[in-house]
Amino acid sequence: MERGQMKSKLITLHINGRTHEVALKPNATLLQALRDLGYTDVKSGCEKGDCGACAVLLNGEAVNSCLVLAWQADGAEIVTDAGLGTLDDPHPLQQAFADAGAAQCGYCTPGMIISAKALLDRNPSPTEDEIREAISGNLCRCTGYSQIIEAVQLAAERMGGGR
Amino acid sequence: MTYQENYEPKPLPEVELPELRQVGKPLRRIDALGKTTGTTVYAGDYTMPNMLHGKVFRSSEPSARITRLDVSRAEALDGVACVLTADDLPGAGLATDMPGQTGTEERKGTRAPVLASDRVRFYGEPIALVAAETEELAQQALDLIEIEYEPLPGVFDPVEALKPDAPGSTQSPIVYEPDNVVSRWKIRKGDVGAGFAFADEIVESTFRVPFVEHAYLEPEGGVSWVDEQGVINIRVSTQVVEHFRKVADAVGVPQNKIRTRGAMVGGGFGGKEDITVEIFLALMAKETRRPVRLVYTREESFIAQSKRHPFIITHRTGVKKSGRITAAEIEMTADAGAYPYLSRYVLLYATIMSTGPYRIDNLRVDSVAAATNQPFTSAMRGFGGPQAAVAYEQQMDAIAERLGLDPLEVRRVNYVETGDPNATGQRIDSAAWLEETASHALAGLGEKEQGEGPIKIGRGLASYFQSYGRITWFHDTAQAWVGVEMDGAVVVRCGVPDHGGGQINSLAQIAGELLGAPLDEVTVYSTDSAVTPLAGTTTATRQLYMSGSAVHKAASAVREVLLERASKHFEEPVENLDLADGHVFVRSDPEKAMALDELVARCASEGLPLSNLALFTAPFTEELDPETGQGDVFPDFTFGAQAVEVAVDTETGEVTVLKSVAAHDVGRAINPAAVQGQIQGGSAQGLGYALMEEFVVEEGVAATPSFSEYLIPTAVDFPDTEAIILESGTGVGPFGAKGIGEPALTPAAPAVANAVADALGVRITELPITPQRVLEALEAARD
Numbered sequence: 001m002e003r004g005q006m007k008s009k010l011i012t013l014h015i016n017g018r019t020h021e022v023a024l025k026p027n028a029t030l031l032q033a034l035r036d037l038g039y040t041d042v043k044s045g046c047e048k049g050d051c052g053a054c055a056v057l058l059n060g061e062a063v064n065s066c067l068v069l070a071w072q073a074d075g076a077e078i079v080t081d082a083g084l085g086t087l088d089d090p091h092p093l094q095q096a097f098a099d100a101g102a103a104q105c106g107y108c109t110p111g112m113i114i115s116a117k118a119l120l121d122r123n124p125s126p127t128e129d130e131i132r133e134a135i136s137g138n139l140c141r142c143t144g145y146s147q148i149i150e151a152v153q154l155a156a157e158r159m160g161g162g163r
Numbered sequence: 164m165t166y167q168e169n170y171e172p173k174p175l176p177e178v179e180l181p182e183l184r185q186v187g188k189p190l191r192r193i194d195a196l197g198k199t200t201g202t203t204v205y206a207g208d209y210t211m212p213n214m215l216h217g218k219v220f221r222s223s224e225p226s227a228r229i230t231r232l233d234v235s236r237a238e239a240l241d242g243v244a245c246v247l248t249a250d251d252l253p254g255a256g257l258a259t260d261m262p263g264q265t266g267t268e269e270r271k272g273t274r275a276p277v278l279a280s281d282r283v284r285f286y287g288e289p290i291a292l293v294a295a296e297t298e299e300l301a302q303q304a305l306d307l308i309e310i311e312y313e314p315l316p317g318v319f320d321p322v323e324a325l326k327p328d329a330p331g332s333t334q335s336p337i338v339y340e341p342d343n344v345v346s347r348w349k350i351r352k353g354d355v356g357a358g359f360a361f362a363d364e365i366v367e368s369t370f371r372v373p374f375v376e377h378a379y380l381e382p383e384g385g386v387s388w389v390d391e392q393g394v395i396n397i398r399v400s401t402q403v404v405e406h407f408r409k410v411a412d413a414v415g416v417p418q419n420k421i422r423t424r425g426a427m428v429g430g431g432f433g434g435k436e437d438i439t440v441e442i443f444l445a446l447m448a449k450e451t452r453r454p455v456r457l458v459y460t461r462e463e464s465f466i467a468q469s470k471r472h473p474f475i476i477t478h479r480t481g482v483k484k485s486g487r488i489t490a491a492e493i494e495m496t497a498d499a500g501a502y503p504y505l506s507r508y509v510l511l512y513a514t515i516m517s518t519g520p521y522r523i524d525n526l527r528v529d530s531v532a533a534a535t536n537q538p539f540t541s542a543m544r545g546f547g548g549p550q551a552a553v554a555y556e557q558q559m560d561a562i563a564e565r566l567g568l569d570p571l572e573v574r575r576v577n578y579v580e581t582g583d584p585n586a587t588g589q590r591i592d593s594a595a596w597l598e599e600t601a602s603h604a605l606a607g608l609g610e611k612e613q614g615e616g617p618i619k620i621g622r623g624l625a626s627y628f629q630s631y632g633r634i635t636w637f638h639d640t641a642q643a644w645v646g647v648e649m650d651g652a653v654v655v656r657c658g659v660p661d662h663g664g665g666q667i668n669s670l671a672q673i674a675g676e677l678l679g680a681p682l683d684e685v686t687v688y689s690t691d692s693a694v695t696p697l698a699g700t701t702t703a704t705r706q707l708y709m710s711g712s713a714v715h716k717a718a719s720a721v722r723e724v725l726l727e728r729a730s731k732h733f734e735e736p737v738e739n740l741d742l743a744d745g746h747v748f749v750r751s752d753p754e755k756a757m758a759l760d761e762l763v764a765r766c767a768s769e770g771l772p773l774s775n776l777a778l779f780t781a782p783f784t785e786e787l788d789p790e791t792g793q794g795d796v797f798p799d800f801t802f803g804a805q806a807v808e809v810a811v812d813t814e815t816g817e818v819t820v821l822k823s824v825a826a827h828d829v830g831r832a833i834n835p836a837a838v839q840g841q842i843q844g845g846s847a848q849g850l851g852y853a854l855m856e857e858f859v860v861e862e863g864v865a866a867t868p869s870f871s872e873y874l875i876p877t878a879v880d881f882p883d884t885e886a887i888i889l890e891s892g893t894g895v896g897p898f899g900a901k902g903i904g905e906p907a908l909t910p911a912a913p914a915v916a917n918a919v920a921d922a923l924g925v926r927i928t929e930l931p932i933t934p935q936r937v938l939e940a941l942e943a944a945r946d
Contacts, residue, residue, distance in 0.1 A: 035208075040208035041202070042201075043380070043381070043429075045380045045870075047460065047461065050870035051461075080201065081199075085200055087196050087200055090196060091200075095196075097195070098192075098198075101191075101195070101836035103194075103195050103663075104663035105198075105381065105429045105662060106427060107381040108380045109199055131878075133879060136877045136878050138878075139378075140380070140878075141432070141844075142430060142840070142844045143840055143844045144844045144848075144881070144883070145843075145847070145876075145877075145883075146839075146843045146883040146884070147839070
């Protein structure tokens with residue numbers, strides 16, 4: 001079957017507490033679906049799973065949304081960085097990243113925060129090595145990672161974990 | 164082993180920096196929460212009503228004649244709005260070697276075709292544009308474009324390109340007329356022959372550095388539309404909104420019919436200094452009269468835009484037994500790739516900085532950039548300075564080893580001091596804290612680790628100097644508008660693009676400092692070629708210096724109006740008044756105060772000017788003397804150093820960075836947290852340069868066009884670089900600031916190379932220092 005002739009299917013995506021019913025072709029990635037729906041905080045950096053910029057929480061697990069087909073997310077709960085908090089009411093991780101200077105160009109930041117969120121959800125008091133490991137699939141070209149690691153530690157402390 | 168076990172930090176000269184309220188404080192940047200909450204919208208995130216999707220058809224050959232190009236099947240595809248080829252263009256081409264916002268005369272023969280017509284000169288060269296209803300349709304249309312090539316002999320090595328019998332110069336087409344020489348520079352100073360005759364030893368070394376990819380996380384992209392006045396608007400990720408002029412030229416419309424609106428740039432590092440998608444977008448929007456979005460794929464980003472120049476650099480240095488340099492001859496050959504772009508100026512930077520921060524009175528430097536059928540090369544963080552530093556700092560350690568001296572001692576006896584001339588005879592006017600930064604960096608390493616068995620431990624140092632601000636014969640300017648609203652809130656309008664270094668935040672801190680407004684009451688509008696005063700490029704580590712100074716000037720003018728009016732009210736001299744926390748107050752009696760909104764209301768009712776548009780101009784100079792290479796070229800220089808400790812596994816060849824300490828004199832840190840971020844991020848790029856990064860090109864074809872092939876540092880590759888921020892207060896920027904954006908990268912790679920040589924007793928002269936190169940070097944040393 002040639003591209004463009006594949007049949008669309010109506011699927012349901014629960015994103016940041018909103019529900020969308022969308023008709024998508026089988027080859028549409030979750031990344032494309034999210035961005036087309038306006039969730040542009042989910043960044044496209046490589047579309048091959050190499051950079052982590054498109055990370056979202058899929059039923060609580062951090063995934064690269066470019067490696068997930070939208071159909072696979074049918075019915076799933078998806079949380080993007082923008083779903084964690086807002087300018088006026090940021091999530092502690094978003095606040096800590098801002099306070100620690102962890103966002104420079106900011107393009108890797110939403111994916112980075114999602115990976116950090118997944119880490120703190122399962123391990124509220126991570127060591128530095130555990131933080132490094134958890135974000136090792138998220139590339140950052142600006143910071144050298146030091147202030148990002150500091151931000152995750154700061155958020156863990158503020159959230160009652162930390163070391 | 165030539166490095167000592169322990170170093171003492173050299174005491175710093177006494178500097179008195181006034182304590183300020185916002186400047187010098189690690190405040191949360193004004194752009195931070197927008198980025199962390201996913202609120203910030205990047206250029207490629209924008210959509211417009213009725214928007215089309217663009218794609219670029221690119222050459223699959225590095226050197227060929229196009230014998231047939233047929234786009235009819237693509238055009239016929241349902242949903243395709245336009246297919247454009249060279250035949251559809253006005254024909255002006257793209258001016259490649261004119262840095263943005265300069266009046267510099269364009270050099271003949273430096274244009275590149277916007278779309279190739281008869282000849283392609285590099286793999287990935289654009290040939291056609293497609294705009295379609297969806298991205299998928301645009302991709303299908305690309306697949307329907309029919310093309311036939313007649314491959315032509317290519318030249319893939321700058322040294323080959325310069326040989327008289329190279330394929331490019333006799334039977335085969337030349338990549339760049341008439342002889343593949345894109346640019347040459349030379350420096351002639353003193354008496355090199357006499358200097359060598361006076362030397363006790365002559366040390367000669369050759370160093371090589373590879374292509375490097377900028378690898379910003381945000382690929383190039385943007386959206387364009389034609390508005391109700393017929394203005395072609397381009398929302399784009401760029402370091403240079405002033406490119407609207409070149410876009411107008413290439414598209415064939417007046418300059419006031421192109422408006423470039425930037426966005427927060429998702430990383431630039433020089434890669435978004437040249438035009439990227441702007442002309443393509445404008446052409447498609449103009450043709451279709453519909454909005455068009457074009458965002459590169461990662462692979463396209465890797466093959467379409469510039470790379471850091473590969474260099475081959477040879478140093479021949481005469482030294483006394485004391486380590487004092489008596490003469491130097493330096494030769495540099497750079498690969499310019501298929502089109503000139505900024506090679507001429509990158510080569511100039513490398514040439515001027517080729518000596519390093521050392522006083523060399525008898526000097527001969529010859530440099531050349533040669534065209535090849537490789538990816539074109541242009542600006543990347545440091546702009547030739549890092550390549551020069553990889554060579555000059557390894558040469559300093561090679562000299563130390565030959566003479567059996569401490570590497571810091573060899574540097575110490577040669578370091579330039581304030582008042583000394585550099586290679587082009589330009590006097591260093593600001594503080595030159597070279598021994599200070601080097602000794603702080605070395606001391607910061609602490610106790611040396613002990614190696615065991617096959618693991619060898621080594622230490623390395625690199626000092627550097629790097630210009631900030633543009634070449635002074637470009638006659639650089641920046642403008643900024645600063646105003647106070649009726650409620651006392653501050654507005655800054657300044658064309659500066661922010662690519663993540665904290666450019667707009669620095670402006671906010673400066674304006675807030677001068678106008679007494681807390682940082683969250685300052686709003687900065689930026690990066691719009693039509694409605695924000697043009698501030699010039701976010702390149703050359705110039706924005707804090709240039710736009711920061713323009714904002715300082717404009718805010719100072721508004722401050723003066725406010726204080727003079729308050730002076731009448733309080734019947735106190737202006738000198739006894741100050742602005743802070745949204746109030747004007749009497750310094751000697753802070754109880755006597757008035758809220759800023761009240762003061763502003765009084766000024767407004769009396770018609771006093773509550774805003775100011777300021778123009779800041781850098782020093783203007785004439786071009787270098789072409790025969791001697793002597794003259795002033797830069798506003799000022801940043802000085803610093805980095806020291807690292809590495810472990811080398813002599814069985815596997817693997818190099819592990821154990822410790823990294825960087826010390827830079829930044830003049831004055833406007834925001835120390837942002838400065839720390841620049842230093843640590845720059846260091847990571849430099850460590851990647853040393854050990855990991857090489858954009859491999861095989862016979863002109865990119866062999867590593869993805870993040871799984873072109874590896875950049877991850878969170879688990881390197882330890883934190885400790886950032887030691889020193890402040891001499893002597894920079895030419897606002898409040899005595901120097902620049903740190905580019906300098907932060909420069910010393911990391913040579914420090915690592917020196918540490919590996921210290922560990923092994925064998926020097927690896929080619930970057931990156933891969934396990935294979937380590938093992939080969941050890942093997943060669945055994946033979």
